[in-house]
Amino acid sequence: MKASDLLVECLALEGVEYIFGLPGEELEDVLFSLEDSPIEFIPTRHEQGAAFMADVHGRLTGKAGVCMGTLGPGATNLLTGVADAHLDKSPLVAITGQGGRERLHKESHQALDIVHMFEPVVKWNTQISEPEIVNESVRKAFKLAEYQKPGATHLEFPEDVAKEETDATPLEKRERVRRPDTDVTALERAAELLCGADKPLILAGNGAVRTHSADPLQQLVNQTNAPVVATYMGKGAISDADAHSLMTLDSGSGDEAHTVIERADAVLAVGYDIAEHDPAKWNPDIDKEIVHLDHEPAEVYEHYNPDVELVCDIRAGLRALLGHLDGCSTDDDWYATERAAIEKEVQTKPDADAEFSVAGTLPYLREAMANDDVLISDVGHHKMVIAQNFPAYEPNTTIISNGLATMGIAVPGAVAADLAVDANVVAATGDGGFLMNAAEIETATRLGCGFTIIVFNDDDYGLISRKQRDHTGKSFGTHLTNPDFVTFAESFGIDAHRPETWDELEAVLQRVIPEDEIALVEVPYSR
Known part of the structure; x- marks a missing residue:
């Protein structure tokens, strides 16, 4: 089959339903390969819109959204939406066309080094330089885009490669790679820190939503009676109807959420990225003991230097903590007034x-x-x-x-x-x-x-x-x-x-x- 046909078969095997994008001359073979495929190509009015659609699709479904643009301005227009997915941890695969390889060694019409341009805002990208590597390139793009922490990847597809014949076949999609459980020593240290706190607080970040960790997080909240604040991207990790919820880090016209945060002596940060909300705003005096629970180690930052890091699957980490926090509970008198004020304000x-x-x-x-x-x-x-x-x-x-x-x-x-x-x-x-x-x-x-x-x-x-x-x-x-x-x-x-x-x-x-x-x-x- 043609390399463009193989690309589309690989995308279909990944479960792609939609590709958002603009048509382009260098994408002609890909577009006609899509014509009779189960994938719906959705022409948008601007590549940025296409990238945003793929971004939000990925965030809502957990499966990589796909956007596509041609070379040059088509690719540069995609860049902002791809970068948004990168920092918002949304799985996305961007595909861009490119001119024939015979002209890429010299200055030519609309030709830019798109692979290097995308490099700072994707987890991984490559040019599909030979038809035989289409299958591996697509599988790797989706695997890395969807693997925690998810993000954007990018494939560049030169028009001459798209036309070539190949005997390669799609690679089967395997089960997702899973992070291991946290180590027992770190778990015991985290439990000791949280149980020893007078006013523990839970900070729910994007990762708590992204990893479908609401159920074990709710169990932990019920067991410890600790209040919960969310980042803007962590909204909904705990229902704001719950009496433990202080909504977000900035909620309350009288700074009610901030008042509770100031009182807290320990913070369990669940799936929190410092790009979501600057820790200097909630830990200005660097005086809070912090337990970091996430798929990756914490970023190095003076105002977010965790005492314990639980680097593991977030759901598994929360469940493991539950077993170590038996009998650990705080009274709600130190945050109930602020919770009531926030609830009244929003209603x-x-x-x-x-x-x-x-x-x-x-x-x-x-x-x-x-x-x-x-x-x-x-x-x-x-x-x-x-x-x-x-x-x-x-x-x-x-x-x-x-x-x-x-x-x-x-x-x-x-x-x-x-x-x-x-x-x-x-x-x-x-x-x-x-x-x-x-x-x-x-x-x-x-x-x-x-x-x-x-x-x-x-x-x-x-x-x-x-x-x-x-x-x-x-x-x-x-x-x-x-x-x-x-x-x-x-x-x-x-x-x-x-x-x-x-x-x-x-x-x-x-x-x-x-x-x-x-x-x-x-x-x-x-x-």
Whole structure:
């Protein structure tokens, strides 16, 4: 068969359902190999959108999402989404076309050294330089992308290689490699440290969600009575309806979560990456004893220098800890007041005459969404409010990019989420992030997707404005002008709303979120 046919057979054997991307001249053979395959190629409006779709697909399913672009600008446009998957620990395989090998030794049209360009933002990448290595290259790309900690990998496929014949066949996908259990000595030291603490705290990171560790984590919480704070990407590891949950590290307008963190004398960090949230913000005085439980050793950082490291499968490590923490329990009197204040804050609706705000919208949004519905948050001021004030009741139901923290992810992410889950999907975005990839609404309508887009519109890069004003008392370089978002949405043939009162907003959200159609709701608010 042709090498391009072998590539597609290998992808199918990996279980790939969708490839998100743009067609390109150098991808012609791959595209026609896909035509009669079980894999659906989804043309997007921009390669960045394609990479974000693959990123969110991987994060929700645990299986590598696949994106594709041609050489040169196609590959450079993919790069931001690939880098987002890299820092968000989302399994992704990127495929890029390339010109024929006969011209790559010299300057030529659209030719860049893409392999080296991708190198800093992937776990592994290579050029498929011979048809006989297609099978090994694809298997390795998926194995490394999905192996803990997951991330992005990249394959470059020159057009002349794609046309060549080969007798090679796909490699079978084997069971995932599993990390060993933690060693007994480290386990005993961790249990001694946590049992000896007066005010132990559990920090749930992205890894707690990513490794499906919610059940043993909940058992540990119940047994120890310890409070739990999550990173933005760890939301839902413990249900925010649980009395032990303090939501995220920044939750509470009166810094309630931070107050509890300050009191804590020991922290069990579960699946935590320091890229998610700077440890200097929750361990500024370097005075907390820390147990690090993760698939990899902790990064070296002055403010995160664990006393004990349990490097193992996270689920297995939590189960093993359970057996060593028998009888270890803390009273809840040192955090119950703060928990009650946070709970009241996130449930309180605004006064009828109050101006629209992100925080005021969230109680209505939470009521309109089922526990297993998925919220994809873009990056900006609204992301901070969602992270702190939007309760998550199940793992992987509040998707926030906070490794690379990339604007523009919400709309393409909602496309991927709608394809990946049966639940309702909401994309929450600001006006800045929305227009970065709003063209993917056309992709969504072409696919027949159904989800709700909420655009928080302040005609500004609002988060930057707020930080500038905090620092200097003024803002500069952040003001925007916007189109009429309702008319813009209607031009794609989708339903659009701009409510003027809280009652109207509540009614609109209750109606459109359960519908199997795309709808846009604009929420204008003051900067």
